[in-house]
Amino acid sequence: MQSLAPANNTSRLGEAGAKTTATAVGAVGECTTTWNLRLQPVGYPLVTASTSMAEIMCDNATGANGSRPARVGCVVPWYPAQVLYSQSRYPSLASHVSRAQGSGLPGATITNPLNRNVDTATNNLNRSRACGDAPSLTGKSCDEYPLASTFQGLAFGGSRRTFSGCNISAPTNVTGPSGASACMITASENNAQGGLMAAFYYDYRVLHSDPFRIGISS
Structure with a gap:
C-alpha cells in the first residue's frame, strides 16, 4: 500500500505480473489481476474502488512446431x-x-x-x-x-x-x-x-x- 500524503498532486506507480502454474503438458490456465484502491483525503470519508486488468491465459498446450519444442507461454486470449x-x-x-x-x-x-x-x-x-x-x-x-x-x-x-x-x-x-x-x-x-x-x-x-x-x- 502506498500513501499519497503529504504532498498534493502526487502520483504513484505500481506494477503487477503473473507467474503461471500451468506448466504440465496440455495445461491451460487463466488469471485476472485486480487492483483494490482505498482513497481517504483528509476530512473526507474513505472511498474504495476496484479495477481488473485484462485476463491472461497461460498454457503448455500448443505443442511443438517442427524443430521448435513445446513450451510454456502466456497471451491475452480475447485479443485476436x-x-x-x-x-x-x-x-x-x-x-x-x-x-x-x-x-x-x-x-x-x-x-x-x-x-x-x-x-x-x-x-x-x-x-x-x-x-x-x-x-x-x-x-x-x-x-x-x-x-x-x-x-x-x-x-x-x-x-x-x-x-x-x-x-x-x-x-x-x-x-x-x-x-x-x-x-x-x-x-x-x-x-x-x-x-x-x-x-x-x-x-x-x-x-x-x-x-x-x-x-x-x-
Whole structure:
C-alpha cells in the first residue's frame, strides 16, 4: 500500500505480473489481476474502488512446431492476433483472401475474427464442402476461405461461393458474412499457407476456439 500524503498532486506507480502454474503438458490456465484502491483525503470519508486488468491465459498446450519444442507461454486470449499473407510472395493466395474478406466473410477485423477449430472431423468437412469437387488443374489447388481449421467453415452452415476466374462451379458476386469462398490458386502458395498457419498458431499460442485475424501485406 502506498500513501499519497503529504504532498498534493502526487502520483504513484505500481506494477503487477503473473507467474503461471500451468506448466504440465496440455495445461491451460487463466488469471485476472485486480487492483483494490482505498482513497481517504483528509476530512473526507474513505472511498474504495476496484479495477481488473485484462485476463491472461497461460498454457503448455500448443505443442511443438517442427524443430521448435513445446513450451510454456502466456497471451491475452480475447485479443485476436493477426497473421499476414504477403501479396508479393503469395499473390494468388492473398488475392483470394482479400476478395473473400471484401465480400463480407469474417477474419479481417478485431470485432469479427475467425476462431480456430482443432477437431479433425469438422475441419475435414469444411474442406470437402468447399473443395471436394475442385477440378484437377496443373500447378493449382483449391483454397477455401474461411480456413478449414476454423469454426466459420461450411461444416457450421452457409453455402459455397466463388469469384470469376477461380475455376470453381459455384455462385459468384455473393456477399455477406456466412458461407465460404473457394478458388483454385497456385499450388505452391496453397501449400505454403499450411506452414504459415502452423507457425502462427505456435507463435501466438492460438488454441481451440481462440480468435485470430488474417491480414494482407505488401
